[in-house]
Amino acid sequence: MHKPTVYWDMDGVMAKYDYDMYLPDKDNKILYMVPNAHMYRDMEPDLGAIMIFNSLYANESFCHTKVLTGLGCPYLIAEHLFDKWHWLGQNTDISKEKDFICVTGSKVEAVNRLRPVTKYDILVDDFNPNLEEWARMGGTPVKYVNGINSPRADMLSLPGNDPDTALNMIYGLIKSLSTS
Ligand SMILES: [Mg+2]
Numbered sequence: 001m002h003k004p005t006v007y008w009d010m011d012g013v014m015a016k017y018d019y020d021m022y023l024p025d026k027d028n029k030i031l032y033m034v035p036n037a038h039m040y041r042d043m044e045p046d047l048g049a050i051m052i053f054n055s056l057y058a059n060e061s062f063c064h065t066k067v068l069t070g071l072g073c074p075y076l077i078a079e080h081l082f083d084k085w086h087w088l089g090q091n092t093d094i095s096k097e098k099d100f101i102c103v104t105g106s107k108v109e110a111v112n113r114l115r116p117v118t119k120y121d122i123l124v125d126d127f128n129p130n131l132e133e134w135a136r137m138g139g140t141p142v143k144y145v146n147g148i149n150s151p152r153a154d155m156l157s158l159p160g161n162d163p164d165t166a167l168n169m170i171y172g173l174i175k176s177l178s179t180s
Helices: 047-057 077-091 107-114 128-136 163-178
Strands: 005-008 064-070 100-103 121-125 140-145 156-159
Touching (some): 047 163, 064 107, 077 100, 100 107
């Protein structure tokens, strides 16, 4: 009997993906790279994803639940880390800093340095390269279908537009893993 760990991506999963902050604006500025712009402090929450996250987070006897987020701007690590932690406090039931994992670069390589990633490690993410790398290293990938990306036939794909169904799907996956 293994207790799985579910790792949650933020941008495009727990928070709505905002293309505009990653593209040059009219002044040729890329907003997420502008100091003090605090783009991660006011992201719009994806309420379905957060409902599922909170449900799992409250069910510690069933699975471990963590946030696994990338910090992409090399000189704004602190600003973005504080903003994301603040956002999580405002929008989710997360309570322990140990459940908030920030990485630069590969998610799977970062987790793999803590301990080898196995099938009991589930990554919920919207970005195919993250999911593919996770699967290659032996983890269980779950695609979050957020309205601007597509489901995949080769992995469980959670319908963001139907949170109750998505909740049942991930509970089913965790149950089947924990008894395998
Ligand atoms: Mg993402």
